[in-house]
Amino acid sequence: MTEQPVPPFESPVAARLGGAAWAWAAFQGGRDPYIILVVIYIFVPYLATSVIGDPVHGQAAVAGGAKYAGWIVALTAPLLGATVDRMGARKPWLAGVVAIMLPLLIALWWAKPAGAGLDIGTIIAILAALSALFAYSETLHNALLVPAAGMAKAGSASGLGLAFGNFMSVTALVFVLWAFALPAKGGGGLVPTAPLFGLDVAAHEQDRIVPVIAAVLLALGTLPLLFRVPDVAATGIGFVRALRLAATDLKTLVLEARGHRDALTYLAALMLFTDGLTGILLFSGVYAAGTMGWHTLELLVYGMVLCVFAVAGGLLAGWLDGRVGPRRALQIEITGVIIAFLLLLGNTPSLLLYRPYDPAAHPPIWSGPIFRTAPELALIGCAMLAAVTVTAAYSSRRTMLTRVAPADKIGVFFGLFVIAGTATMWLGPLLVQVTTAATGSQRAGLLPIVGLLVAGLLVLMLVRGGGRYAEDRSAAGSYR
Secondary structure, three states: OOOOOOOHHHOHHHHOOOHHHHHHHHHHHHHOHHHHHHHHHOHHHHHHHHHOOOHHHHHHHHHHHHHHHHHHHHHHHHHHHHHHHHHOOOHHHHHHHHHHHHHHHHHHHHOOHHHOOOOHHHHHHHHHHHHHHHHHHHHHHHHOHHHHHOOOOHHHHHHHHHHHHHHHHHHHHHHHHHHHHHHHOOOEOOEOOOOHHHOOHHHOHHHHHHHHHHHHHHHHHHHHHHHHOOOOOOOOOOHHHHHHHHHHHHHHHHHHOOOOHHHHHHHHHHHHHHHHHHHHHHHHHHHHHHHHOOOHHHHHHHHHHHHHHHHHHHHHHHHHHHHHOHHHHHHHHHHHHHHHHHHHOOOEOOEEOOEEOOHHHOOOOOOOOOOOOHHHHHHHHHHHHHHHHHHHHHHHHHHHHHHHOOHHHHHHHHHHHHHHHHHOOOHHHHHHHHHHHHHOOHHHHOHHHHHHHHHHHHHHOOOOOOOOHHHHHHHHHHHO
16 A cells, blocks of 8 residues: 555656666665565465464454564664764665564564464564564665765655565565466466465465565665665764764754644644554455455455555645645545545455345355455455555655745654654554454454544644645745
């Protein structure tokens, strides 16, 4: 459910970027498939349904791991970024993060069904560590954008990175579908008649190979960055002193933001609704797998469909931002997310949009191999709307900050924007974990996500500004 700009080979702007910018973007192309393949659509749903064996307990366990990862990131990521800024060089840190991620990803190969391999606690701990390390990699990668592309072309390089990330994610989904999922059903034509590499479908090796594929792509994406992207010069400041200076920098950042009511109120709203948006990304695959009993083939197709619809979300955000302003656009988008997610939760094998549904009394909608029932198709339709609105909301939230933050402190508020995006990323998983365990229901366990979105929407209504650009400029003096 991420924005998908034009692929890099079709972008005339990208063609003018230098080799260092392409190498910077290539890292995102190697990094992002981890989220799509491992976290959202394939491995984590497999963990919840086949390793843990109970979708409800699986959802609670996954939420618990995400909660711990959120705590780690909230406590360390802002300080890490400020410390690295003080020390200068980024690439050694990034290489170290990747060096830790690779063996952790490969270790997930031994996450066998019914706990026959790694124990569940170890798997959850590995996933929590990977989540924190992924957040660190984002921070360090973003810090290399200007050295790679320069200020003038930073926007183009950023778009190229998004294009690479989404293109490689979809390509990876298609490869897993072609190489493993379809051959497991017999294949034929251009599709192999048996899974490649002799994988054993009965042992779920087609699911367990996904983290290994993510590790290979991450390694391949890292090499161009290490060899082609220039690093920031080292300052010579040692780690301990840099840590002390970083703490002071963060304190100054917060102090400089005081007195700007609307920007600070917006950041409070951002913390709440971003937690809700992230929760939908984290748990949508687990919910679909557990509720509908979907496996690798269904989840792969589900993921590809939603990735395609996410493109429309990016386009919608740009159009709405210009048409009604980012504040109203966010209100529309978050409301759309709430409606889509509530409708999605109303579909189970025995419910169709909350109405009782008897599978025995209704013949299949079509004769295809997957998605043959009305509740399955309804869930996919609701997920399409969620994909569009979630992506649009992620896009509009950045534009909104530029309209409510004072122009002379925009750097300060973008620093706080990053902190706000991670400060409470543990809250959604914690609420999902507690509610799922208390109710014994996947559906009920996900309702706190709706609560976070509603709370963020209500706080957003208190923010002034965020209209169309011309309106904000003319009204700036009246309330700021």
